[in-house]
Amino acid sequence: VLGGSKPPFEELYREFLQRIYAYIRAQLGNQAEAEDVTSVVFIKAYEAYARYEPRAGTPGAWLFQIARNACLDHHRSTGRRERLVRTLGVQPEALADPGAMAEERLQYRELLEQVSRLPDRQREIIALRHLGLGFQEVAGVVGGSEDAVKMAYHRALRVLRSALEAGEREAPEPR
Amino acid sequence: MSDFYEDPELERQLESAFRSTRPRRGFEDELWRSLQRRRALREKVGSWLGGVPWIPALATVSAVAVVLVGFVFFLANAGSGGAGSAASRSAANQSQARAGAAGATRTGPAADSTALDVGPKAFGPLPPVPTTVTTAYTGGLELSLSAQLPALPPSLPVYRYTEPTGGDITSFAGNRGAPQLAPAPQGGTAAGSSFAGSGIDVTVLGSDAKNLVGPTYIVNWTRASGNQASTGALSDGQAAQIAAAYLTQLNLPASENPTVRNSGAAGAQVLYPSQINAGSGPVPAVDAQGHPIYTQVSMRGDGQVFQASGPVPVLVRRSLYAAASAATLQQLPNAATGAPRVRADLTSARLVYVAVPASGGGYLEPAILLTGSFQAEGRTYEVAVMVSALDASASR
Secondary structure (H helix, E strand, O other): OOOOOOOOHHHHHHHHHHHHHHHHHHHHOOHHHHHHHHHHHHHHHHHHHHHOOHHHOOHHHHHHHHHHHHHHHHHHHHHHHHHHHHHHOOOEOOOOOHHHHHHHOOOOHHHHHHHHOOOHHHHHHHHHHOOOOOHHHHHHHHOOOHHHHHHHHHHHHHHHHHHHHHHHHHOOOOO | OOOOOOOHHHHHHHHHHHHOOOOOOOHHHHHHHHHHHHHHHHHHHHHHOOOOOOOOOOOOOOOOOOEEEEOOOOOOOOOOOOOOOOOOOOHHHHOEEEEOOOOOOOOOHHHHOOOOOOOOOOOOOOOOOOOOOOOOOOOEEEEEEOOOOOOOOOEEEEEEEEOOEHHHHHHHHHOOOOOEOOOOOOOOEOOEEEEEEOOEEEEEEOOEOOOOEOOEEEEEEOOOOOOOOOOOOOOHHHHHHHHHHHHHHOOOOOOOOOEEEEOHHHOEEEEEEOEEEOOOOEEEEEOOOOOEOEEEEEEOOOOOEEEEEEEOEEEEEEEEEEEOOHHHHHHOOOOOOOOOEEEEEEEEEEEEEEEEEEOOEEEEEEEEEEEEEEEEOOEEEEEEEEEEOEOHHHEO
16 A cells, blocks of 8 residues: 555554564563553554555554554553562463463464564564565664664574574483 | 575574464454444544544553443453453562551541642641551561461452543543643553642542552542531431532442441541452452552531542453462461561451552452451551462463
């Protein structure tokens, strides 16, 4: 829709909900908080959609920019939250939820866990790149040049590969 | 750049991993319905107000089954669904030792919230405010548990709420006759905002993470209403009737069966305990120290109400979590913090709910409130310990 007319918001919503959630989930690492922040993202997008100008960028880049800001807001506000959790205990996940259980069963669980350990910028770039954004769009969302983003992306790949191999070496031998 | 690390297999796995990361089933439609409701509400109210820009009051960010209820109030019809919570596994960390005579006056959440000038605005002599001097016990404490623990159901609800935005608060105050006095915070959560109207002030305080209290309102009447109920001593029944009438007039929720603290000619306070639906029935809401949370109406001896305070009604979502087993709860309390140790026996245990403010909102969580008393340094201290009523298996 770049440069063209705007599709109905529901179209955008249906197309991007999973990807926005996956991005946020990778940034927050917690299902419940990821749902909350995803909700915030789409409420903001819904209210701002009348002002969204397709010429300024793809809907995906626009939504991911809102998602990134929402994650940053969330991180800023969780200082208090983390102190509270330290004081009061840990945060429970939902009870056996079919979706959550399916997610737990993912064969990619370890990979995503390694992604979550990447430095913030690398983690963002990896997630955005693999959620459908081109390097130029990723650069537009996280800031910096396209080349710098590519560099960070490939560096993150190398880190991930090393971490996965290290994990395999540490895994116990099957009997 | 030729030195880019290439790893097509890893990239393929990443692609699949992100593609398979999905929200729980039903979330997509729930959120969409919530967005639709939000639009419908906005349009409806916009038409009432003749197109005046309006931010929907007290909307939740995502709703499974959303009901408008009093925050830390009886959550009667919240639906089940999606989840997330912050367990108040407080055990020793939450132990609170307070000094003073048994039955010492406990102040409600509004009275504790003094960051803003929210005190009564006098329209004549106000009744004397009872004061309680408390002394914290700072010595070592060893807890033992002799209380009979309440039988918990297999699962307990946790309620997630969204902090009212500046627009919500403006709307809340405006609907109670206090138009906005100072600009409300844009977009974000308001820590505290005051509004004034004709003979009335409304202040809304945001969630208090230290005291584990959710958003709270304080209404001050700045001039007499002319509704003098009594020229003699105010009876409990009269006080309760007056309080109920004021809350109804302001469209503020209150539970049944209030208690009245009547000082006779000096005035009265009518207290409506906040309650949460634990699934099997209502249980009291408390703050970090285990004090009950009330909607409270204060009046002078002639029946003139000068202040009302209580939890701000907010939207909530409900999720079920596994309850802690009795064996788990038995292990928890032990707050030995140093020498000399004093033994405190926790003789009472009951299920309560406590607000756990979090980013942009918070959670109402079930907890077991254990209370007892002990003697030290010639004084009697009360001790309250809260432990999560949720099972550790529900924790991350």
